[in-house]
Amino acid sequence: MSEMREEPSQSLPEGKYVYCMIESRDLRAFGPIGIGGRGDLVHTVHYEDLAAVVSNTPLIVYDPTRENVFAHEQVNETVMREFTVLPMAFGVLFRTDQDIVELLRGTSDALHDVFARMEGKVEFGLKVNWDRDKVLSEIEQQNEDIRLLKEQINSRKSGSTYFARMQLGRLVESTLTEQGEAYVREVYSELRDVAVASRANKPIGDKMIMNAAFLVERDREAEFDARVKEIAAKYEGKLFFKYSGPWPPYNFVHIRLKLERGEAASEAVLK
Numbered sequence: 633m634s635e636m637r638e639e640p641s642q643s644l645p646e647g648k649y650v651y652c653m654i655e656s657r658d659l660r661a662f663g664p665i666g667i668g669g670r671g672d673l674v675h676t677v678h679y680e681d682l683a684a685v686v687s688n689t690p691l692i693v694y695d696p697t698r699e700n701v702f703a704h705e706q707v708n709e710t711v712m713r714e715f716t717v718l719p720m721a722f723g724v725l726f727r728t729d730q731d732i733v734e735l736l737r738g739t740s741d742a743l744h745d746v747f748a749r750m751e752g753k754v755e756f757g758l759k760v761n762w763d764r765d766k767v768l769s770e771i772e773q774q775n776e777d778i779r780l781l782k783e784q785i786n787s788r789k790s791g792s793t794y795f796a797r798m799q800l801g802r803l804v805e806s807t808l809t810e811q812g813e814a815y816v817r818e819v820y821s822e823l824r825d826v827a828v829a830s831r832a833n834k835p836i837g838d839k840m841i842m843n844a845a846f847l848v849e850r851d852r853e854a855e856f857d858a859r860v861k862e863i864a865a866k867y868e869g870k871l872f873f874k875y876s877g878p879w880p881p882y883n884f885v886h887i888r889l890k891l892e893r894g895e896a897a898s899e900a901v902l903k
Contacts, residue, residue, distance in 0.1 A: 644691055644692060645690070645691050645727075646688055646691065647725045647727045648677070648686045648687070648728070648729065649686060649687050649688075649724070650685070650720050650725070650726060650732065651686065651687075651704060651707040651708055651720060652684075652880065653685070653743055654676070654682075654683050654685060654715040654717060655681055655683070655715070655744075655747050656676065656683045659678070660675065660683070661673055661674065661675045662675070665687075665703070665707055666687025666688065667687065667689060667694065668694075668700075669699075669703075674687045674711075675687070677732045677733065678733075680736075682740055682744075684732045684735070684736060685707065691725060692725075693723065694723045704722050705879075708879075708880045709879070712754070712878075716747060716750055716752065718881075719880040721886075746885060750885065752850050753881060754853070754877065754878035755846065755847055755848070755878065755880065755883060756845070756853075756856065756875065757874075757876040757879065758823075758842065758874070758876075759843050759844075759873070759874040760842035761839040761840050761871070762841050762870060762871050763870055764808070764839065766869065767870055768808060771808065816841055818863075819842060819863055822863050823846060826852055826859050827847060827856060828848065828849060829846070830844055831844065831846075831847075831883045832844050833845065841871075845882070845883035847881055848878075850878075857875075860873060
């Protein structure tokens with residue numbers, strides 16, 4: 633794998649960019665959609681019934697720009713229309729086909745195990761944002777302690793309300809946190825019986841309270857979709873659901889790579 637940054641490709645040696653692994657004995661091509669904008673053909677490299685989906689590339693380190701990440705994901709999405717896909721992390725390069733064959737050979741048992749668990753499954757992403765002010769307004773109406781503190785503050789002179797205001801601020805924040813966690817628990821609970829597994833990722837920004845991935849059987853996609861819509865309708869106006877997929881199981885499969893004595897070796901595990 634290369635340590636060089638992106639440079640003009642004319643003077644650079646050629647290598648192989650690896651997108652994902654599939655189970656197939658047949659040589660396959662998926663079109664001239666390789667990363668890098670050169671129109672490189674995406675094709676398979678095989679060891680027995682395992683195959684890596686690759687394209688030719690200069691031996692460079694690809695920056696995770698929008699264009700590059702889109703190219704990587706587009707290949708995986710194209711392949712997953714026909715195959716169960718074990719996605720590789722963005723930016724994995726090898727020098728030769730033989731290096732890739734050694735990778736497949738060295739990790740064949742682990743890959744077969746993960747393929748068995750991932751067969752017929754896809755990933756969906758679910759991000760939940762909330763209208764904090766609206767939720768807070770409801771909390772203030774329903775929480776007697778908050779209501780009493782606000783009344784005390786409003787009835788006192790401004791100089792004597794400092795500690796009451798501090799107490800109110802802490803109470804509001806803790807109550808909001810508890811409410812957000814309750815919403816998230818309820819969403820997970822509602823989706824648990826229509827998903828094989830779930831994975832929580834870190835929320836992004838102040839408005840997001842949930843950033844999750846769900847592993848779903850292909851034949852239950854419609855059921856999962858309907859359940860998400862039911863939950864979203866229940867909290868319409870307070871919670872806002874951003875739902876995406878199906879994707880390869882990026883959040884549930886991790887293929888670790890290492891070099892041992894000059895040969896490629898790897899381990900495939902479920903996250």
